[in-house]
Amino acid sequence: MADKVEAKKTDKQAVKRKVEFSNPYVLKVVPLSTTPAQLVYETAFDECAVSMRNLSSVLPTLVKNPSEMMAVNGAVDHLINNALAELRKEAAQIQKIADDNGIEMGKLNYTNVVQASAKLTCHKAGQYLQIITELDELICLVHSAWFAGFIADDAKSSMERKWRRKAIGVAAEIKNITNRAFKAHNNKNIESEPDDAALLGESSAGGSDAAATTEKPKRVKKATEKSAEAVAA
Numbered sequence: 001m002a003d004k005v006e007a008k009k010t011d012k013q014a015v016k017r018k019v020e021f022s023n024p025y026v027l028k029v030v031p032l033s034t035t036p037a038q039l040v041y042e043t044a045f046d047e048c049a050v051s052m053r054n055l056s057s058v059l060p061t062l063v064k065n066p067s068e069m070m071a072v073n074g075a076v077d078h079l080i081n082n083a084l085a086e087l088r089k090e091a092a093q094i095q096k097i098a099d100d101n102g103i104e105m106g107k108l109n110y111t112n113v114v115q116a117s118a119k120l121t122c123h124k125a126g127q128y129l130q131i132i133t134e135l136d137e138l139i140c141l142v143h144s145a146w147f148a149g150f151i152a153d154d155a156k157s158s159m160e161r162k163w164r165r166k167a168i169g170v171a172a173e174i175k176n177i178t179n180r181a182f183k184a185h186n187n188k189n190i191e192s193e194p195d196d197a198a199l200l201g202e203s204s205a206g207g208s209d210a211a212a213t214t215e216k217p218k219r220v221k222k223a224t225e226k227s228a229e230a231v232a233a
Helices: 002-016 035-062 066-100 123-148 153-192 196-232
Strands: 026-032 114-120
Touching (some): 026 035, 026 123, 035 066, 035 114, 035 123, 066 123, 066 153, 114 123, 123 153
């Protein structure tokens, strides 16, 4: 008896024990000079990195259809590639204007350069970090052009807002793609499971019918017995 009690205690302890996953990551430190890039990093990077890791490590273990995974990854790659292409195009245009006007784009100093320690939990997280660093470089060019006098004050502020919102928008859309992919997988699982409540309902209905059919003869039998007693009397 004592052995059985001890065995049960051991089983309970084994169930209660939690094993934390040990996930790999790369720590990359990048300097961010401009406020727009710093804001994007602070508000969007961590959540985007989590979404990227879920797409890279968790979703493939659930979704067994390769074409579905290709569609999800393709949508994310399209967002990242488009964002990088737009940033580079804008930077090239500003540089060309400066070159055409003989303006030297000097390296500026900034009052509050941040050394961002980014934890990269997958390859795609590094791609979003690249968007942030290239945004930082673009805004540095905008500031240089503004100092040189060929970008107006309102245009400078407008460009800062525009590109900050674009970078944050990419992270938000990646999060939406991730959520939709997991939701679609969960909905498929629900549809494939049998409707237990309906089956139970059918079973209960069948049971009541059976009970009704067995009870009716009993009532008939009692009536027959009473009439037989009346005839005997």
